[in-house]
Amino acid sequence: MNKRIVFGALLTTAVFFLPGVSHARMYNANTGRFQTMDSYEGDSEDPLSLHKYLYSWDNPVDIIDPSGLSGTLTIYANEFPKGSFFDVDGGHAWISYAKDGGALVTYGTWGNHPRDPDPQRNRKNGLHVNLELGRQGEAARSAHVNDASEKELMSTVSDYAAKGDDGWSVFAPCSAFASEAWYSATGENLRTRFNVSTTLISPILGALISTPSQLKRSIISANGGKNNGTLTLPGGNRENSSVGFSLPVLEFDDFDFGGGLF
Amino acid sequence: MNVLVRLATMVTMVSMITGCAREHYLKLKDVNINVREKMVGSVLHLEINGMIFASALNVKHVDTKIRGEYANVRVYPATALAGGSGAIEYDFVIPTGVNYVSFGDESDVIWRRKPKVSTSSGRDAGHDNS
Numbered sequence: 001m002n003k004r005i006v007f008g009a010l011l012t013t014a015v016f017f018l019p020g021v022s023h024a025r026m027y028n029a030n031t032g033r034f035q036t037m038d039s040y041e042g043d044s045e046d047p048l049s050l051h052k053y054l055y056s057w058d059n060p061v062d063i064i065d066p067s068g069l070s071g072t073l074t075i076y077a078n079e080f081p082k083g084s085f086f087d088v089d090g091g092h093a094w095i096s097y098a099k100d101g102g103a104l105v106t107y108g109t110w111g112n113h114p115r116d117p118d119p120q121r122n123r124k125n126g127l128h129v130n131l132e133l134g135r136q137g138e139a140a141r142s143a144h145v146n147d148a149s150e151k152e153l154m155s156t157v158s159d160y161a162a163k164g165d166d167g168w169s170v171f172a173p174c175s176a177f178a179s180e181a182w183y184s185a186t187g188e189n190l191r192t193r194f195n196v197s198t199t200l201i202s203p204i205l206g207a208l209i210s211t212p213s214q215l216k217r218s219i220i221s222a223n224g225g226k227n228n229g230t231l232t233l234p235g236g237n238r239e240n241s242s243v244g245f246s247l248p249v250l251e252f253d254d255f256d257f258g259g260g261l262f
Numbered sequence: 263m264n265v266l267v268r269l270a271t272m273v274t275m276v277s278m279i280t281g282c283a284r285e286h287y288l289k290l291k292d293v294n295i296n297v298r299e300k301m302v303g304s305v306l307h308l309e310i311n312g313m314i315f316a317s318a319l320n321v322k323h324v325d326t327k328i329r330g331e332y333a334n335v336r337v338y339p340a341t342a343l344a345g346g347s348g349a350i351e352y353d354f355v356i357p358t359g360v361n362y363v364s365f366g367d368e369s370d371v372i373w374r375r376k377p378k379v380s381t382s383s384g385r386d387a388g389h390d391n392s
Contacts, residue, residue: 078315080319090319091316110317112319112346123349135315173318174318
């Protein structure tokens with residue numbers, strides 16, 4: 001039998017049973033590098049394990065990471081500036097997912113019949129794939145998730161794809177999809193509904209409608225005031241949060257007189 | 263004193279009203295577009311294709327203002343509830359005297375005319391997107 005295969009299999013088995021060998025760490029699919037150090041302190045008898053930025057002993061061909069840290073999920077939100085007092089809010093919110101070592105794919109729902117290179121999806125509303133490639137969010141939050149969380153995520157994406165044009169609506173626009181997908185994989189609830197105080201249209205409308213603007217504020221808040229941040233999940237597991245999508249809480253500190261819809 | 267207060271109130275109201283009447287146009291960062299020039303006969307056209315990068319805004323209308331050697335293309339959005347599409351599909355003839363085309367803000371140049379170079383064959387040196 002090939003010695004490399006045996007060695008790889010042994011290492012895989014060893015990694016699987018050794019607690020704490022693999023931990024969640026952020027991976028940048030664009031650069032192909034980990035952004036944070038492996039939290040595993042390493043073994044002085046095994047020099048490669050001491051390296052903080054290697055994946056599976058720098059041998060991804062023969063060794064897999066069996067802890068199930070399967071990819072990086074990121075949620076983004078952009079706020080479209082209002083030109084005047086009466087303009088509605090615009091913007092866009094979406095997610096991206098990159099399997100470890102794989103290409104980044106974006107998912108977002110659209111309500112303006114966008115131009116899509118895919119003839120099957122061109123001028124259709126609802127879920128579109130890769131329309132956001134190359135765009136950076138004004139606010140973004142990432143998490144490294146495991147296989148189980150990835151399945152939850154893809155289940156949400158599939159549900160939205162199955163809705164067709166109905167994947168986007170005034171009451172469940174892009175920010176609702178993005179936050180729901182994020183929640184399904186991470187268990188973290190990022191509020192997307194307007195604060196009652198931020199709309200003059202009506203408190204009821206503000207409570208019902210999700211917006212990228214509010215999602216952007218929620219992301220920055222979750223990031224501790226920073227535009228970009230990460231959520232660390234133990235072992236890439238979905239957080240056991242009981243927090244669901246709740247109605248907004250009255251907050252008067254960010255009153256902006258914005259008559260927003262989307 | 264009362265007169266001054268009334269005057270200040272009126273000025274404020276007029277400012278608000280005129281400010282509100284200003285139509286909002288998109289900036290380059292608000293869109294994903296491709297710019298391509300094409301010759302139709304001997305006439306140079308500029309094609310701008312793409313989409314608004316805001317999932318609930320459609321294109322209301324597009325216009326071009328020409329000032330000297332500069333042309334400025336502006337896309338005005340409207341809420342998607344009004345129908346239409348967020349797709350941007352704009353084709354316009356570049357006048358002979360125009361050497362620069364900008365999108366939204368005049369500082370965002372999306373096309374500039376390539377300087378003509380005399381060649382032995384006498385061919386037009388063509389144009390180049392920026």
